[in-house]
Amino acid sequence: MLASGKMLPDEYSYSFVISACAWGKLIQFGEKFHGRVLVGGFCSNLFVQTNLVNLYAVDGVKNAHKVFDEMLDRNVVTWNTLVAGYVKFGDIDGARKVFDEMPERNIVSWTVLVSGYASNGECKEALGLLREMLWARMELNQVTLVAGLSACAEIGDLKMGRWIHSYLFKRMPLKSTVSWTTMISGFAKQGRGKDALSVFQWMENTQDDGSKPDAITMLVVLYACSHSGFVEQGRSIFKNMNKVWGIEPKVEHYGCMVDLLSRAGLLDEAHKLVESMPMEPNDAIWGALLGGCRIYKNVNLASQIAQKLGNLNLDDDKAAAYFVLLSNVYAGAKRWKDVADMREKMVELALKKPPGRSWVQIGESVHEFLAGDWSHKHGSLIHEMLLLVTVEARLTGYKPDVYQAAQAYVDP
Known part of the structure; x- marks a missing residue:
């Protein structure tokens, strides 16, 4: 079109071609067309500028926000594009700031941020925003509900999860692979393996090409089998x-x-499966096998696994976790010298085991706790109650290791 010289491109031409550059991640081409937009005097066109924000958001948020700031007129699509850009690059705080500044929001605005919170592990924030949507009388769509259900599964918010479950399947005429998989994952993470497998069988029996199991579905189903001890089904x-x-x-x-x-104690079968893998086993594979060694006190296999893990380039948190696990295997076999060697090795490498984490739901609130953390606003009362439980355990003749473990938590 440009070469012919017979017809000059207008704002619609540039809007579509810049959109094509964004979809194709052709940033350099897009920058050239941006230059032509400036020369042609189309930089004030809302659609052109919105597509420019979308273009630059592909490669980062800085230039996208610069174009956004230069716009004299913005619509909800422009705002959503910028929020999505921040979410894409993991800057959820930046996304929330833009979201809070929006003069108008639609279902896409809410959904992008809810999904962003959930995919970045900020599950309490995702569910809080989902509740805000309900208060704002926004109609929830499939993407929002799936993100919310994933967040419920992650932190164990069973009440909200049940509500979403009911809403999701009553109002969703067409269930996608993602929605089925999220349901299975939710049951699996709550330890409800039978329910997870029931939903999977329901999915298998659904005659719908758009909801066939995929690799992620299979992963969460196998996870459900693993944590529920369903060996034959797995x-x-x-x-x-x-x-x-x-x-x-x-x-x-x-x-x-x-x-x-x-977990089922079939360590020989598990080891043979590892040896037969068509790809190199990673630390998660060896770690799973090592966990079985700890449960069933197989020290010889654990020592072999330790050598395999030693050949992998692990980050500090993972290395520390495996050292502790191996140390526990040796302790179970009363090999105290090996236990001491593991602890000494951790000190030499300046490794610290990441703290344990748990969630407790009380009413509508989900409370998060870290081992040894006193930051909770009711921390003192919680530890006082734990001390009373410890004393009661002693008075009622509970096994020593039970109340000693509790006392160690109260006064480490």
């Missing part, structure tokens, strides 16, 4: 992944199977 599902659904198992699927077999 074997069958793993075997049928490729045979029935044409899904080639990845290292994560092997990891779930190794975890399942290890």
Whole structure:
């Protein structure tokens, strides 16, 4: 069109071509067209500028925000584009700031931020925003509900999860692979393996090409089998992944199977599966097998795994976790010298085990706790109550290790 010289592009031409550059992640081409937009005097056009924000948001938020700030007129689509850009690059605080400044919001605005919170592990914030949506009388869509359900599964907000479950399946005429998978994941993370497998079987029996199980579905189903001890079901599902659904198992699927077999005490079978893998086992694979060694006190296999883990380049948190796990294996076998060697090794490498974390739901609120953390506003009262429980345990003749563990938590 430019080469012919017979017709000059207008704002619509540039709007579409810049949108194409954004979709194709062709930033350099987009910058050239941006220059032509400036020369042609189309920089005040709302659609052109919105697509420029979308273009620059592909590569980062700084230039996108610069174009946004230069705009004299903005609509909700422009604002949503900027929020999505911040979410894409993991700057949830930046996304929330833009969201709070929006003069008008639609379902996309809310959904982008809820999904952003959930995918970045800020599950309490995701559910808080979901409740704000309900108070604002916003109609929830499938993406929002799936993100909310994932957040419920992650922190154990069973009450909200049940409400979303009811809302999701009553009002969703077409259930996608994502919605089915999220439901299965929610049940699996709550330890409700039978329910997870029931939903999976329901999904399998649904005659809908748009909701066939995918690799992630298989992963959460195997996870459910692993944490519920369903060995035979896990074997069958793993075997049928490729045979029935044409899904080639990845290292994560092997990891779930190794975890399942290890938890069930089938360490030889688990080890053989690791040796037969078509890819190199990663630390998660060896860690799952090591966990089985701790439960069933298989010191010889644990020592072999330790050598395998030693050849991997692990970050400090993972290395510390595996050292502690191996130390526990040795302690279970009363090999105290090996325990001392592991602890000394951790000191030499300046490794610290990441603190344990748990959540407790009371009414509408979910409270998060870290081991040894006193930051909770009711921390003093909680520890006073724990001390009373400890004393009562002693008076009623509970086993020493029970109240000693509680006392160690109260006064480490």
